[in-house]
Amino acid sequence: MKNFLCLLLCPLCVAFAENEPVEWISSSDLASVRVMQLRRDGGSRIRYPDALPSLLELMNEQARVAFDPDPLFIESLIDERLFENPILYINCDELPNFDFSVEENGALRRYLTLGGFLYLDAGIKASFLGNDSGHSYAAWEEREEVKNWFAQLFPENFFSPLPRNHEIFRTFYKGLPDNEFLRLEKDQKRLPDTVLTFVEQEKWPQATYSFVGMKVNGRLACVASPICAMGWGRDEFGAWVPPISFRIRESAEDFDETLRLASFEGKTYEVTREDGLKDVIYTIPGKRPLWVREPTGRWRIFKYYSGEEISDYAHSFYARLGMNVFLYALLN
């Protein structure tokens, strides 16, 4: 195992060392890789404390890698330990703001240039979600704050959507959670057919999701996604926490006309789709989004499905996705 891990780490060490050998503070503790997590405000804004430790443990169990299940929390990007560890995780919803000092931006720029990897969870956030940090929505562009932040870091680079066939989506797991997660009894599935069909065909086709990434020196150094951490936590018995519900787009024969005319008092928001076109989301403040007008002119209504079986499925997906991202970071 140790040899395997060393092999995994070698390219990274070389990447750091080739550029600026003095900067690579080699960790003599090669037994495990520590993932860093940026926490401002002393961790008072933490939303999913079980998430990252559970995911790291899951990777150790299933991928037979050696991550220390105890993340290394840093409060600032000028923490000297930044350059000792190859992967930095930030849940953007946990940041009080995106105000980073010049020194911090310089450190992060060097970190990414020298081979570090940054995962910006909740780095994508559809505008209609506002301050609600419990929702994931597949918009296909980074949130405004991230865009502005990275414009200072790498003005010459930009985020671009990761294609569905990107290696990051199949580094370890390929495809959606299999029948083990779905089978209930002989001919019965856990999820309603309508839900499953939408998930397989539209929500997470081939277990992909809306990710954007930025390359630095030709290497994918930073990825941003809608919030995924909510799907990583497990309790000590392996049960997933917290519960997650599904937002499904549903239609009916007359919805194009019905929803166009139906009573509505609220705001609408545009959200970028994978193809670059815009969905128009109809919302009412304080409530979940109502319905959507798609660029094709089709109207569909949002319905929400909850329950342990649905939550388990969502967790399984997010955990697989998270594992793929961290293992991709480790291997590349």
Add this chain to the structure above:
Amino acid sequence: MDLAPERRIKMKTSQILFSLSLFWIVSPSWSQMPVPLSDSFQAENNKSGLPKPPHRSTIDKTLEAASQKLRSKVESDRVGAAKLLGKYTIRNSSLLLIGSLNDSSSLVRRAVLVSLVEHYNSGQIIYEPALVEKIYSRLGDPDVEVRREVSALIPRLVPGLLQSGMEKFEINGRIVYRSRPGKLRPDLEELTQAAFLDPDSVVRQNLLRNHFSLRVQIPPATMVKLLQDQDSRVLLVALDQVRIYARFPGINNAVEQLAKHEVFGVRAKVAQTAGNLSRSYPDYRDVLRVFLKDKDTGLAAQSAIELARLGERLSAENINMILDYLLSVQGLDDFSQKIFDGLSALGSDATKIYGALTEHPSGRLRAIAWQRFLIQSRGWLDATSWMPALTDRNPEVRELVLATVRGRISKIEEGELGILIDSKYPEVRVFAAESFLLADIKVVESRYMDLLIDEDGLVRSVTLRSLAKRRVPGWMKVHILSLLDSNYAIQRAAMDGLLSDAKVGVPALLDFVRAHPTVAISSLARQELERLGFRP
């Protein structure tokens, strides 16, 4: 499925529908103001200049259209209307949906339930017992997805279902008032009992999870069946609830059987449940003993710790098993942290484990192991037991060990002091400087210069303070010279040292202040001297 309660429910629901329609007729017309049109619909972030939406209808008209579609013969019309009504979380919309719960189409009933859940989630709570009972009665629906939705909705239905109050009856022309108990209607309770063994495991686990709030007791035989369920999620919920039934016949045996379940999560839950129950019901300790042979060493270690907490002495084999487990983990997660924290229950046996864990690859685990090891073995009494920790590559280890021995050691030998002085870590050299207070004066005299020229300012200032305390020959001269150091902390240490000696130190400081009035420390030194009654 027993259809008798279903028929009774249909009779009840027809009564409810009748009263509902009456309510609908006599209720005042909906007074929702017409929705403002045009501009308010434009996107706040609409940068592309969307065309203005068409003239929209009012809520009244939208609901009216939906209610007509709910009566349509076309199934998809009824489904669409039921879905749309979910978006209008107002009472009339809820009533329309409840009125469609008996639709012949399962797709419509599903859509109705999903929309009602949306209403509940949006704060549109229904409290009228008759209406809530009608929703709950769909627990007997032939469609599994309807039953799932209803069973998941139970926590929201409970306030309406279990309302107590007074009922007014007329018996032989006489008005009689009778209390209505806050419990399920008998036919609904019968339905609930049947649902505990519903063919669908999601329904079973929802019922099991919520039965206590429904004030329904599960018969022991049913509970045993649930503890033998094929679905591991049902088992996890059943184990959550088993405490209420722990002393009933057959339950202990069923739990013990689960200790050999193939799914790790189930076994982990059994171990936790047995640990909790063992405090009240000693029979459950046998379940913990089963786990001592579990193939998962984590579970075995957890059970061993639990038995130790209950006062049982562990065998050497089990102690080694706990050690092996802790040595095999990558770092401390919640599970291993609990086992680690429980080691204190082993008493003196824990020392051996803590000692072995000081070699663990995880820095954090090593740090805590060192701390516990030193505390448990009173390791500060013997420098050879804690000195190795100060060469650890992990700063957390060094800092925790230093915090543990600081103030507790009473003597330090020349060789040990030399190792501390030669350390490459500044915090260790600071500790060496502090340790001058405990070392032989001749040893201090021979080694203090090494630390006075240290690259770290804190090491130098702590050394100065120690020299002043020990009155090492020549300390005064060193302090006077240090008043001119560029580091203010060192100037301050030198000043404090001189102030502690009234006979020579204070006059020397007075001379310094007069000779160097602009040096940074002189200002503070003047104040201190004045406080002591001198006039610099």
